[in-house]
Amino acid sequence: MQKMIVVDNEKCTxxxxxxxxxxxxxxxxxxPARSRIHIIKWHNQGLYLPILCQQCKEAAxxxxxxxxxxxxxxxxxxxxxxxxxxxxxKMCVAACPFGGxxxxxxxxxxxxDLCDGDPQCVRFCDMKAVNYVDxxxxxxxxxxxxxxxxxxxxxxx
Amino acid sequence: xxxxxxxxxxxWVGGRGLDAYLLYNHCKPKCNPFGPDNxxxxxxxxxxxxxxxxSARTHVMAKSPLTGYVGSANMGGFxxxxxxxxxxxxxxxxxxxxxPVYIFINDDEVEIRDAKNVWGAGIYDTQDIIRKELRDEExxxxxxxxxxxxxxxxxxxxxxxxxSGGRTGMGAVMGSKNLKAVAVRGTMDLDIAFxxxxxxxxxxxxxxxxxxxxxxxxxxxxxxxxxxxxxxxxLIRTRNFQKNQLFGGEDxxxxxxxxxxxxxxxxxxxxxxxxxxxxxxxxxYAGVYTQGPEYASQxxxxxxxxxNDMESVLVANHLVNDYGMDTLEIGSMIAWAMELYExxxxxxxxxDGVNLEFGNKEALLTMIxxxxxxxxxxxxxxxxxxxxxxxxxxxxxxxxxHVKGMSNLHSDERATPxxxxxxxxxxxxxxxxxxxxxxxxxxxxxxxxxxVYRNNPVPYEGPLVNSYNSYVGKPxxxxxxxxxxxxxxxxxxxxxxxxxxxxxxxxFPEFSKILYLNTGLEMSPEEIWNxxxxxxxMERLFNIREGMTRKDDMLVDRYFDEPTxxxxxxxxxxxxxxxxxxxxxxxYYQLHEWDKNGVPTGEFLKKMGIDEEPSHQL
Numbered sequence: 001m002q003k004m005i006v007v008d009n010e011k012c013t014x015x016x017x018x019x020x021x022x023x024x025x026x027x028x029x030x031x032p033a034r035s036r037i038h039i040i041k042w043h044n045q046g047l048y049l050p051i052l053c054q055q056c057k058e059a060a061x062x063x064x065x066x067x068x069x070x071x072x073x074x075x076x077x078x079x080x081x082x083x084x085x086x087x088x089x090k091m092c093v094a095a096c097p098f099g100g101x102x103x104x105x106x107x108x109x110x111x112x113d114l115c116d117g118d119p120q121c122v123r124f125c126d127m128k129a130v131n132y133v134d135x136x137x138x139x140x141x142x143x144x145x146x147x148x149x150x151x152x153x154x155x156x157x
Numbered sequence: 158x159x160x161x162x163x164x165x166x167x168x169w170v171g172g173r174g175l176d177a178y179l180l181y182n183h184c185k186p187k188c189n190p191f192g193p194d195n196x197x198x199x200x201x202x203x204x205x206x207x208x209x210x211x212s213a214r215t216h217v218m219a220k221s222p223l224t225g226y227v228g229s230a231n232m233g234g235f236x237x238x239x240x241x242x243x244x245x246x247x248x249x250x251x252x253x254x255x256x257p258v259y260i261f262i263n264d265d266e267v268e269i270r271d272a273k274n275v276w277g278a279g280i281y282d283t284q285d286i287i288r289k290e291l292r293d294e295e296x297x298x299x300x301x302x303x304x305x306x307x308x309x310x311x312x313x314x315x316x317x318x319x320x321s322g323g324r325t326g327m328g329a330v331m332g333s334k335n336l337k338a339v340a341v342r343g344t345m346d347l348d349i350a351f352x353x354x355x356x357x358x359x360x361x362x363x364x365x366x367x368x369x370x371x372x373x374x375x376x377x378x379x380x381x382x383x384x385x386x387x388x389x390x391x392l393i394r395t396r397n398f399q400k401n402q403l404f405g406g407e408d409x410x411x412x413x414x415x416x417x418x419x420x421x422x423x424x425x426x427x428x429x430x431x432x433x434x435x436x437x438x439x440x441x442y443a444g445v446y447t448q449g450p451e452y453a454s455q456x457x458x459x460x461x462x463x464x465n466d467m468e469s470v471l472v473a474n475h476l477v478n479d480y481g482m483d484t485l486e487i488g489s490m491i492a493w494a495m496e497l498y499e500x501x502x503x504x505x506x507x508x509d510g511v512n513l514e515f516g517n518k519e520a521l522l523t524m525i526x527x528x529x530x531x532x533x534x535x536x537x538x539x540x541x542x543x544x545x546x547x548x549x550x551x552x553x554x555x556x557x558x559h560v561k562g563m564s565n566l567h568s569d570e571r572a573t574p575x576x577x578x579x580x581x582x583x584x585x586x587x588x589x590x591x592x593x594x595x596x597x598x599x600x601x602x603x604x605x606x607x608x609v610y611r612n613n614p615v616p617y618e619g620p621l622v623n624s625y626n627s628y629v630g631k632p633x634x635x636x637x638x639x640x641x642x643x644x645x646x647x648x649x650x651x652x653x654x655x656x657x658x659x660x661x662x663x664x665f666p667e668f669s670k671i672l673y674l675n676t677g678l679e680m681s682p683e684e685i686w687n688x689x690x691x692x693x694x695m696e697r698l699f700n701i702r703e704g705m706t707r708k709d710d711m712l713v714d715r716y717f718d719e720p721t722x723x724x725x726x727x728x729x730x731x732x733x734x735x736x737x738x739x740x741x742x743x744x745y746y747q748l749h750e751w752d753k754n755g756v757p758t759g760e761f762l763k764k765m766g767i768d769e770e771p772s773h774q775l
Contacts (some may be wrong), residue, residue: 003184003460006313011420011421012420013420013421013422013423013430013432014422014423015423015424015426015427015428015429016235016425016426017423017426017427019235019427020206020208020425021359024208024349024353024355024356025352025353025356027346027352028349029346029347029348030206030207030208030238030241030242030349030353030354031242031344031346031348032242032347033242033344034346041294043284043288043294043317043318044281044285044446045446046318046420046422046434046436046446048418048420062360104344105344120356123360124360124428126357126367126376126428127421127428127430128285129278129322130310135744143194145341
């Protein structure tokens with residue numbers, strides 16, 4: 001079974017608990033600057049969007065790395081950094097189209113590691129704005145939501 | 158910049174508790190609240206930014222320009238955590254700037270900047286402009302609106318779209334200091350004493366809170382769900398104080414919010430997310446995005462002016478937030494003016510042509526603007542209840558619904574003696590967030606009351622009665638909640654995450670564990686109670702120093718003389734019994750170990766370790 005994190009931005013309340021638990025889990029401190037996930041807010045429109053590493057199949061970070069320090073961990077369907085090889089050049093940070101690759105306080109690169117299969121952002125988000133789901137179910141959930149809306153719309157006629 | 162000594166942490170914890178100490182030490186006795194001798198205190202709780210269910214609250218304190226006593230405002234949002242990541246827990250702001258400024262705290266650097274670009278701006282624009290000016294969208298801004306600049310005595314301190322440091326006019330204190338805003342950006346580590354354990358305990362706390370039915374309802378409707386219950390029972394204030402129900406008030410029901418809501422909004426780390434994000438979809442304000450509204454807004458802009466129209470609640474909520482004013486106070490002031498208009502004390506001449514009849518939506522919105530800008534009658538109403546009544550004269554004072562010069566929440570406490578005692582004794586004036594035995598309204602089984610109120614954590618041997626019409630055992634409930642709320646405000650947690658509306662929510666034992674796992678500070682539940690008691694006494698001492706006496710802990714005559722006209726039998730025909738109320742007040746003082754005039758005396762102060770305040774340790 002292959003799982004992935006799916007974001008449902010309409011549910012996000014912008015509380016940033018994901019940022020808090022991510023930094024406590026990985027670094028033992030409260031500090032969103034160390035978080036692997038961030039809620040990007042458009043304050044005046046009320047739009048909130050959780051952004052994190054998409055664990056790309058053809059990952060730009062992996063392609064650009066001069067040390068081949070970035071690799072795909074097939075078991076958990078994730079992109080990982082081998083810190084023994086990493087020289088901290090941050091080309092991956094520049095190459096990532098999402099800002100999924102971040103820089104920690106000590107200048108090393110950081111990214112979502114799916115908390116080794118138990119992502120804390122998902123565990124703590126009561127609204128389920130971030131979900132950890134089987135890849136085969138991702139589109140089915142979306143389809144079901146669309147059908148719900150469709151039937152609601154049709155019931156008005 | 159000073160470190161907070163550990164002894165002071167143990168004595169006052171932080172947030173509102175430590176602010177009470179700082180106010181007593183840094184505010185010049187009998188000073189003019191708008192003068193440079195008043196000190197403005199801004200703080201996060203001791204666990205601000207920690208994984209502890211809801212650690213978002215910011216506290217603001219100063220001498221109040223509204224009441225002349227303790228000024229205190231508490232709000233959610235993201236300011237307090239950001240302040241903690243910048244390395245600060247408490248700010249003490251003294252004196253007065255020569256021209257409008259704002260303070261920018263960037264990690265451990267503090268800069269005072271020119272505020273010419275934001276002076277005069279509403280609170281949404283102020284935050285937006287400052288973020289653009291500092292080129293950082295993550296900056297958190299706490300500010301006053303135009304009402305604060307105009308010294309409206311109930312102006313708020315605001316952060317985000319609706320997080321309101323409301324009540325007692327803290328925004329006007331900012332305005333009087335020419336301080337438009339405090340902006341903060343923090344990227345430093347906030348150490349957690351036992352990170353993994355704190356994380357796991359956080360999960361436990363969240364589950365504890367969101368498992369309760371009341372939280373689940375709040376997650377869906379916010380505080381607005383209360384309107385349906387209180388309106389049908391007859392526990393809501395309508396037409397100033399003439400009625401306790403709004404008939405045909407269906408348009409104000411929370412369900413109507415679904416037409417405009419685009420989702421929920423949560424303060425930092427909170428899973429209760431008690432407010433909606435909404436876009437006004439019709440009328441002259443169509444397209445405006447903001448957040449809220451609350452139960453308080455339904456009362457202030459719905460039941461009080463008797464306007465059965467959700468749009469007026471949505472628009473008024475937006476205007477009052479943007480100008481940075483206190484919803485409760487402005488709703489009360491306008492409803493009071495409407496009653497004066499009805500009785501003929503105010504005429505169309507006094508209102509500059511505004512038809513101040515109950516139910517007039519346009520008049521409500523016009524008066525909001527006039528108060529914020531201090532125009533005409535608005536200039537008088539901006540002075541708050543007592544000063545406005547003095548200016549208007551003609552017996553207008555007897556129509557006021559206030560305690561200590563601050564207007565009441567739009568609930569009707571005539572059927573609920575516990576809540577009546579709570580608003581009468583609250584340190585910042587009539588208020589439901591300095592003590593609120595709200596669970597009294599549930600008629601809980603006695604065993605549950607025993608569990609909450611006895612030995613939790615201090616002994617209580619007196620009676621406990623579960624009828625909310627009763628006067629028996631209520632003073633202890635008021636004191637218990639007073640300590641509970643002081644502890645929450647000192648921790649920096651939200652009251653929806655303690656025993657306020659849900660009996661199984663965290664309280665003293667959980668506070669003790671939260672404190673230990675996150676900060677490493679070991680304080681037993683009793684020690685936290687004692688710290689809350691100390692801080693509560695400190696606020697009392699401040700009020701007494703500013704001239705408060707027993708007669709300030711009193712309801713207005715209408716509570717005693719006018720029975721409620723409507724509602725269910727439990728709420729109909731009720732009024733507060735003067736003699737029984739006096740007995741409750743005596744018992745309240747006695748349980749507090751204060752003297753019969755409500756003054757904490759020598760021996761008690763010694764026991765609390767505050768007989769030598771102000772000690773200027775910090």
